[in-house]
Amino acid sequence: MTQPAAQARDISKRFGRTLALDGVGITVAEGSTHALVGRNGAGKSTLVSVLTGLNRPDSGQVSFGGEPAPPVEDREAWRRRVACVYQKSTIIPTLTVAENLFINRQALGGGSLISWPRLRRRAAELLDEYAVAVDPAAMAADLTVEQRQLVEIARALSFGTRFIILDEPTAQLDGPAIERLFARMSSLREGGVTFLFISHHLQEIFEICQEVTVFRDARHILTSPVRGLSKEDLVEAMTGEASGLRTEGNRSPVAENLTPVLKVSGLGLPGQFQEVDLAIRPGEVVGIAGSASSGKVALGEAIVGLRKPVHGEVQVSGRRLRPGSVPAALAGGIGFVPQDRHKEGLVAGLSVAENATLPIAHKLGRFGAISPGRRRAVAESMITDLAIKTAGPEQDVAGLSGGNQQKVVMARALADQPSVLVLIDPTAGVDVRSKENLLDAVDRAAGSGTGVLVISDELDDLRPCDRVLVMWHGAVAAEFAAGWTDGELVGAIEGIGESSE
Missing domain, CATH: 3.40.50.300 (P-loop containing nucleotide triphosphate hydrolases)
Incomplete structure (x- = not known):
């Protein structure tokens, strides 16, 4: 019987008083594309950090191909087993494509000296092997988002891993680029590569994934074949309530004779x-x-x-x-x-309150001084209005989940x-x-x-x-x-x- 490409069992992880994962698990079949979904703060990012060896779980086990995960200190061993292409690119823009592909291993096993012609030649071979149409000598800063993602995937495969985590890979791509990414994923799957696919775009789950796992509030809620699962059932598993998918606005039509704003x-x-x-x-x-x-x-x-x-x-x-x-x-x-x-x-480094009230800071005090009490009161109202999940107005905005950070940006836009x-x-x-x-x-x-x-x-x-x-x-x-x-x-x-x- 074929062993799973990756498996996490009974994983728990706590950061201070916050329980980030509560006995969760996931099994990703070899050669499949398995979706991991859940609301922001559900525990997806923490599980990814465990699956990539960046965080050691408080309890539970991780295995790859039926073998226990290596010690967290052995980074090379982890790179041979798993890689993650994050929504925020890890490509270094001031380096060439070739340098990014072989960063920290430019000598290619040949001692301490770097042979640049050899490096570019090996990079070209790697890009050609995975059909990535990018010039190895091009500066990474000149690449499109799509090209950066494909370079990251090629870099991960060059270590020997056949299990890749894609974290919101389509968030900054347009329709044709998304279709090309999905085609590349399908081709790689046929070659034995396994994907864990994280996305908030539910339609993509139904388009390319065979199974889906849902986390909610740090717990495992559901693992199911995608075939036969409705979008409404998936949303209900994610939110804990019946689907309320928006179909249209709740406003009355706007009068045509109004002067444009x-x-x-x-x-x-x-x-x-x-x-x-x-x-x-x-x-x-x-x-x-x-x-x-x-x-x-x-x-x-x-x-x-x-x-x-x-x-x-x-x-x-x-x-x-x-x-x-x-x-x-x-x-x-x-x-x-x-x-x-x-x-x-x-x-980053400023609080939720400071970020949300930036446009109106001059209105929160007199003679150029800001009243902390007034700023806090305004921020608390914003937190309530937009359901921002935070420890309080003084929490560093960098500590929020992506969805809650976006709510802070919206609050700032509406502040004045x-x-x-x-x-x-x-x-x-x-x-x-x-x-x-x-x-x-x-x-x-x-x-x-x-x-x-x-x-x-x-x-x-x-x-x-x-x-x-x-x-x-x-x-x-x-x-x-x-x-x-x-x-x-x-x-x-x-x-x-x-x-x-």
């Missing part, structure tokens, strides 16, 4: 987008979808001042904003949730009661319940008269929108009123659909 006229940035016109009325939620090359993210960043358009203008409540200025956008009444919360959304809210991938990498909390906050903001622009390819993000625009190669190519079907919208995003009036 956001007006974008002829906005253009060469190489990104051109001649974009857009108007959003108070209380209206408008979505923008499109592939990674569509220009949708650059458009959102230009509206909020992160990019400086070459022509056109942005107006908020009838007032023209100074282009390319984030302070001008904030002062003009725009709240913003950026695409990358780690890079642009949070200040903006006239316009611009959201880029607002629920990327968050669990089902956190997604509901975030989208409920969008509904409440729109209900109070805020105009909302949602830039995303997540269909659940777009369903509550009053209308959705689809961008293609830098221009608006289609518009869909509420009630669109998944096939219509996805077809337009991929350039094979038609607009719906």
Whole structure:
């Protein structure tokens, strides 16, 4: 009988007073793609740290191919058994692809001197073996997200491991790139590679996985074949309650005669987008979808001042904003949730309260001094409104789960009661319940008269929108009123659909 590629049994792990894993287990069959899902804070990341030898469990056993895991001190032995491609890339941008592939082993077993021609030749052979179309001499900083992931997978396989953990691998990929990743995974599976696939995108679980394991509140809840399992049952296992998957917004239609609160006229940035016109009325939620090359993210960043358009203008409540200025956008009444919360959304080392109240810090005291009591009171209200799971307002934001960090970013965007809210991938990498909390906050903001622009390819993000625009190669190519079907919208995003009036 074939041994499992990886198995964890009765794993418990505690960090101080926090029970991160409570007797959980998982068995990953050789040559399969096994999904691990659960809400943020369910224990997925802690299990990954145990399966990769970064944390020693308080109790329980880990085995690979039926053999006990090596001591945690033996890092080389762990690398031969398991690798993890994290959502946050471990590729070093200032090194070449070849250097990243063989980092800390550049000499290739030939002593202390490095033969650069040999290194590049071995890198080319490795990339060719796994059909990764990347130049070994290219700088890693110039790679796309998709290419970085494939390089990381190739690097892991070069150690000899045949068990790879993929942590939210599709969070920053567009549709075609996701399909290419899935095709590469299928090819590698045929060659004997096993995957543990972690994702908040439930449809992906049903598309590529054979089995799924659900964690909730540090406990193992369910392991089941994917075939025959409904999405509703999966969500119920994750949340502990019957599925409440969002299908549409809860707001009344917006009157057509209202003056737009956001007006974008002829906005253009060469190489990104051109001649974009857009108007959003108070209380209206408008979505923008499109592939990674569509220009949708650059458009959102230009509206909020992160990019400086070459022509056109942005107006908020009838007032023209100074282009390319984030302070001008904030002062003009725009709240913003950026695409990358780690890079642009949070200040690590500051508390939840400090991060959430940054835009209104000047309103929390007199004569340039901030009142800790006022800041704490405002932060506590935000924590309640967005159901942020935290030890308190003074907790370091870096200690929160991804979903709760995203809620802090949303709280900051809403802090100054903006006239316009611009959201880029607002629920990327968050669990089902956190997604509901975030989208409920969008509904409440729109209900109070805020105009909302949602830039995303997540269909659940777009369903509550009053209308959705689809961008293609830098221009608006289609518009869909509420009630669109998944096939219509996805077809337009991929350039094979038609607009719906």
